Amino acid sequence: MNPAVFVAKESFFPLGSDADVLAARRGVREWARDIGLTTLDSTKVVTATSELARNAVVHGGGGVMCLQVVRQADRQGLRASFRDHGPGIPEIELAMKDGYTTGGGMGIGLPGARRLVNDFHVSSTPGVGTCITIVRWRA
């Protein structure tokens, strides 16, 4: 059984527009610096945030990002959850395959974002919404 995860700090960021995506990125970058993530790890998690925040705005009809500093055993990390009430992802497995897209882009969003973080969890219900949670632990 995994040791429990404690939330040390939490904040919510609305995701409704371009400006919100920027604010979300800035927030994550700041908190990443606060917990001492390396430049590379910080860049990765902020980039993943940008991908997922944009998805929520562009495809999910807007939503919210919940940002937390988390602690587990003796490690510390940053956890971000991206929630929207959009159309949902009908076939998550397909969406997680590189190259799949409905948006006319290169379909890199989800699988790409997953490679940038340590923990990645998607839950989505068509017609109800999507929640994607990522965690980047401090090495």
Added chain:
Amino acid sequence: MPDTAAVVRSDFRRLIVERREEVLKAWVKEQLKEGRAESLPAAELRVQCEEFLTLIADPADSDSILDAGAEAWAPARAFLADLSRTRARQGFSPSETASFVFALKRPLFAMLRAEFADDAAQLGDEIWHATELLDQLGLLTMEEYQRGREEVIHRQQQEMLELSTPVVTLWDGVLALPMIGTLDSARTQIVMETLLQRIVETGAAIAIIDITGVPTVDTMTAQHLLKTVTATRLMGAECIISGIRPQIAQTIVHLGVDLGDVTTKATLADAFRVALSRTGRMVSSVTTNDD
């Protein structure tokens, strides 16, 4: 099984206090018998034994006195953890280390047998109590030993990872990265970080990745190499892969790996020649005016 609600007597500990010198001598002798402890300075062993006997006797009798995990035994646990690490560094095996605790049983039981010769029930209880406690402490010693070894291994792995990705400046603007060992994803991250950082620092235009020391190249390894090449290219520098043995070349083709337009060479020397020419240089002989 003794009544756990009531305070458990541990007369064996009383004995240790009363006949301390006797127990100490017998115990040290028992350890020296097993051989490994001989390599320790005699004074060191004795001091450690004295300390442990004190720690065994210290805690007051209670209902959890036979639970080595109880708070009362924290100092003893800490002492054993320390001892484990020291013994590990001195080259002892896990069981040799744990025998520090287990070797106490024989002299202790001999004394108990003498003390409770007339009371079989009491003798049985005390032997059981002593066994329970000492077994737990002995096992704990082995666990601490394990944990210590794992930390050392982890640290050595980190050091090896760093040492095994040296980036060498072959010439102005030409870097070389001799890879030794397997290339997994963790290693690739370090390679990319180190190499790209050096490119920024030196302004090098070309990086030669030599894979002579990479034993096998499978699809994953090839992908990792390609990642490194792509990242270098994105920054504005170029990679050449050298040190490709004939078998590796065959494997790459058979696996259907697409190296794209990466320049590859069999030897580092060839790669270096290409790097020089790409940076506008060449090697020529110096003609001396003999005569």
Added chain:
Amino acid sequence: MAVERIPILRMGKCLLVTIQVDMYDQLAITLQNDLSRAIAAQETNCVLLDISALEIVDSFIGRMLANTAAIGRILGAETVVVGMQPAVAITLVELGLSLRGIHTALDVERGMALVERAAAARA
């Protein structure tokens, strides 16, 4: 949000675009439009995109860079993306973006040399 624009400067024969702010979608699109118009208007054959100050390049921005270069090429200009930070390069590679086909250089100086070579090759 007020309409922000990234300035497009002239540097010798080249257009120089230095991106120093956090890139967001609208800004990227505006840049693409402005740049295409500038290339056509100024009849230049060289564009330098300096991203040495850009700490985050996600898939959208990455695609924008690639598209900008492609559009430029159709209009007769070669684009060089200059000064990508190591962390950005590694992250883009993890994302699966290789941006094949666009020129890159370590700095503006080398970028200009590269563009000259590329233009000479196409001439």
